Amino acid sequence: MKIAPFLLIFFTGLSFSQNKQLLYGFSEIPQSLLLNPGGKISENKGYFGIPLLSHLHLNIGSSGVSAYDLFADDGIDFNTKLENVVNNMKPEDFFTATQQLEIFSGGFEFGNTHEKSEYLSFGLYQELDFIAYFPKDYAILALEGNQSNINKPFKLDHLSLSADVLSVFHVGYNKKVNSKFTYGVRGKIYSSIANINSVKNKGSFITVPGQNNIYNHVFDLDLEARTSGIASLVDDNSEEDYDENENIKTIRKRLMFGGNLGLGMDLGFTYQITDQLTFDSSLLDIGFIRHSKDVESYKVKDRFVFEGVDPLIVPTEQGQTADEYWTDIEEEFEDLFTVDTTATKYTTWRPVKFNASLNYAFGEKLSEDCNCIMEDSPYLNAVGAQLYAIKRPKSPQLALTAYYYRRLFNGLRVKATYTIDSYSFNNIGLGLSAHLGGANFYLMADNFIEYRNVYNVQSVSLQFGFNYIFNKNED
Template sequence: MKKTLLIILCLWGLIPGYTQNKQLLYDFNEIPQSLMLNPGAETLHRWHAGIPFLSGIYANVGVSGFTLNDLFADNGVDFNEKVRNLLFGVSRNDVISLNQQLEIFNIGFRKDGWRGRTYYSFGIYEEIDFFSYWPKDLAILAFEGNSNFINSPFNLGDLNFRGEFLTVFHFGINKKVSEKFTYGVRAKIYSSILNFSSVGNRGTFITEDGQNNFFTHRIQADLELKTSGYASLREAGSDAFVSNLRKRAFLGGNLGLGFDVGFTYKPEEQWTITGSLQDVGFIRHSKDTESYKLNGEFELEGIELSFPEIVNGDGLNDYWQELLDDLEEQVPFDTISNKYTTLRPVKLNGSVKYTFGRKKPSKKECNCEATDREYRNAAGLQLFAVGRPRLPLIALTAFYQTKLTNFLDVKATYTVDKFSFRNLGLGFSSEIGNVNFYILADNLLELQNLAKSHNLSFQLGFNIKLPETEKPY
């Protein structure tokens, strides 16, 4: 059991997660994909077309509570002692998650040419999302056993995780109402490929001083794991496996609906306020569902053995079989195929920004009002939150953005969240001709020693876009 736990610890350290926060991309309006975070963002182009499978590549990894360096640092501490310190030092509210997204295609265009006030965008992307709280009591029980915890209950409710693999089809409308206000909405259809969820679990395991024997073991459990898409993939051969994935990815899986909504408001010429909600929606799992449920109470106070029967026959086997039958009767393990509904993790973004450092005036006469594009610099604050089973995860970011040249924009961020208090990020967006290339990377200070890293994220992509050559309104 200890070896298994150590393998799990190492895997969690190598494949951890973050909060789906894209603070570098949010409000970076030179990049068309910023509309995916705020459908009400200002659009600075007449149309765009992402290069298929290359327009948006995103991965996000990290973990709170510990790093691989805590286990493998060469500091003279015994390895078993390191594991023990880690297990007792990590909180049940520490999290492990993984998020990855890949745009299949993304297209947008302005209605009525460059003079239009409405911008349409649509596309498809694939997403993998895994999230788990650290199962502290279960990890301690697996590593230490129960001999040192007599009369101390282990909380089975620490088991709390969910994961999904899905494709998202989306269509958005961005409307410029006036120079001060822009809003947008995005409709989404979710096609679930694979889903598993085990949240809201309850129960305890406790070993107490016994009356008829040394110890009494009590189990009270109400645990459930829901899955969809897993049973058929488990039974399918390699050829059927690939064809099943392809079918479910394109509206052949369990379906759901959702939407994003956002706005941009300018109370003053150089001040901008934005906000958005993403993934307000659900998925109805009615196909290929399989759930595993463990519910009941069990008490064991030793085993009464009849030694003559053991010596002369199969008494010991009979006793073990009787024990197992009793356990299954009192704490039944059921496999059922009920339909269920999951909610998407809702994400909230908000920012306030101040622009300054106006560009040199054009030689052409212009009576138009100043816009963000006429200032070289911007600074501000952004708030991010994502809904999770116990509490939302929150991040606060300070950012600075500048236009270094006519073809290169740069954004720098400093983020404080559950994972780190020194998260520095840097992003570049370039435009050479009609080709837009961007690359965004987070937590740069931890790149020098990945073993000490709590989280890392990056995003990159290529787009073809036609910028505005004249004021569109």
């Protein structure tokens, strides 16, 4: 059994999720405006983020398998566990990855009235976005070979992946129209650092009994991988010409609008239904990137029957080493497959994200002086539900969150969440935002229940950041 090809497929399954259910609606944290440009702005007449420390988001997981499924010390043979994982996973299972690092950010209120009703925010962040669907038929072929799968077609469209590393410069406008309605819009300029896109693969591979040989291998191929920003960085034709410092300069240039460019926008609003009941929603990353620089695409489109040497079934000849055998096979296949390499421009669309939540606030603050309600003070508690969706190549990914928010005392707010998504039905998260004068620090993590066995975790999230906020008033 040849396990190495499958392990390569599996370990690309470390995943990150774009859902930020703990940060969404946390209005005391300025970065919540990145999730809803029309969100509420609390106690904030201006702020600036600490450069490179104002927002970092990481989340790792997998929708169909955990490390525990493969490496648990339970006495079961590893090969058996590997076969069980492959058989239980579906082609719709996915591995996604996102990471976000805010480079700088800031914002300030403005307007003609004493109570400023407009807010401008801006910043630059770097982002990684990756998704790969589980290529089940490829994994079965790698594990079992084709001898036990005669007349079984292996679907090549199971291979579907996309990866983007980019920077985003953004400017957002938030307008409080009246006590009930607030809206916002954010414009974005994307600068792609590197992109890989292979989401339109088609075709099949099947082994059937042959006439001139024992087996015929029938290939019906329509495969394509498009890349930009990569060829110039990984060109190893001449190691003497390789310059790591030059590559770093190239990446820095692309980070500051020197890459393939695109445009996008975010939209959002908040509606105060009653004094205690609020509904808000947002659409994020409605945009595209046009790839025209450093483009290199690869395409194989053909249909043929391979006879002669049986590369996947016939054992090596006597006296022939495994390396020699597979080298011969590689040379034969190189003669069969014609890979067209082009520099054709292409466009990718950003993964549009949708958020919506319903929030109920309660628990009015009492004054210590008179044991009476403080009329201008916000409610101490809130409960609500949030729906999240993101557009992906095969189908949207969804998550539903219930949450509880609490102002514990002056300068400390906490939020607890329970989320149902593609990774888990018992994801419990906790976030806090601490304020000391103008200094703000926040820390958020989820899936606490699964930490009892970290190897069985399918999703772990972390967010933190530091800001300085110019408060409207002190608690």
